[in-house]
Amino acid sequence: MTDINFKCKTGDIVAIFGRNGSGKSTLFKILFGTLRANKFEIYFDGRNIFKKSQLNKLIGLHLQEVFLPTDLKVRDIIPLFFPDGENQKKIFHDPLISKIDTLRVGKLSLGEQRYLQFLLMLNSNHPFLLLDEPFTMLEPLYRDKIKEKIIENRSNKGFIISDHYYQDVLQIADNYKLLKNGTLLTIENPKDLIEEGYLKR
Amino acid sequence: MFGLFGKYYYDVTKYNILVSVVIAILTEKLTAGIVSFATVSIFISFLIYRQFKNVEYYFYINGGLSKKEMILKTVLINFLIGSITAVLITYIL
Secondary structure, eight states: OOSOOOOOOTTOEEEEEEOTTSSHHHHHHHHHTSSOOSSOOOEETTEEOOOHHHHHHHEEEEOSSOOSOTTSBHHHHHHHHOOSHHHHHHHHTSHHHHTTTTSBGGGSOHHHHHHHHHHHHHTSSOSEEEEESSSTTOOHHHHHHHHHHHHHHTTTOEEEEEOSOHHHHHHHOSEEEEEETTEEEEESSTTHHHHTTSSOO | OHHHHHHHHHHHHHHHHHHHHHHHHHHTOHHHHHHHHHTHHHHHHHHHHHHHHGGGHHHHHHTTOOHHHHHHHHHHHHHHHHHHHHHHHHHHO
16 A cells, blocks of 8 residues: 545544455554554644554544454443443444343354444544444344434544445545555545456446 | 453463473472472463464453453463472472
8 A cells, every 4th residue: 555645533434445455454454553554644633643552542443354353242242332421321322232132242143242342442442443343244233323423423523434344434434545556545426446456337 | 350351360260270280290209399389380371272262362352451451460360379389399298
């Protein structure tokens, strides 16, 4: 990847499309600080952020894989991640979570695991969230819930989303990018995704 | 914050204890197991954790911990526990 640069403000929902192997997940891990790039700069409110610890406080990463400890019960993992009671309540009161809160994470369906992981990230203090394939392999009920929650929370967060479920992403994003041949192209109109060879004619 | 670190420490130390017990059995020396717990088994436990639970580091980093901080704390705690236990066993028993 070379010469990639883009902005994301609070309230933005930036979509990053790209074919398999184009480097979307790599880009996210570089932004999150768990992968090194030869040259990389990130600015927050005009301030250069160069410490990984600072970066991790500003940017959260929701992965396509489930990273929650599978041996813990849902009701134990929420207070572990949020010692603050107010954030805990928001998740415990979610109707899709309250019915599974006595189960171990490892016993949940993939959709339930990823929805729980998404809610933890959404309610975290990170002002910016990287969502790597939040919709992939999820049933419509969870996909709709996730879209709804992103829209609800955009007033206090910036989102950068990458997912091959492009219709779901297009419904909520207002800024589109395409990662192609190692560079990031700005897409003005979703139809350009066809011109650029990401979608079939 | 200790709770989040506590979960990581518990998971890594489970592997450390397992490896140390195996070493103690193989060498037929309790002290070898304890010394191993404070030294080499710590590093083996990180390798095992990386092999089976590497993705869980994202849980802790997103939760506000740094990987370096978690590893250093675990090394320090287990080194202290292992060293103190080894000294007690050597001089008291």
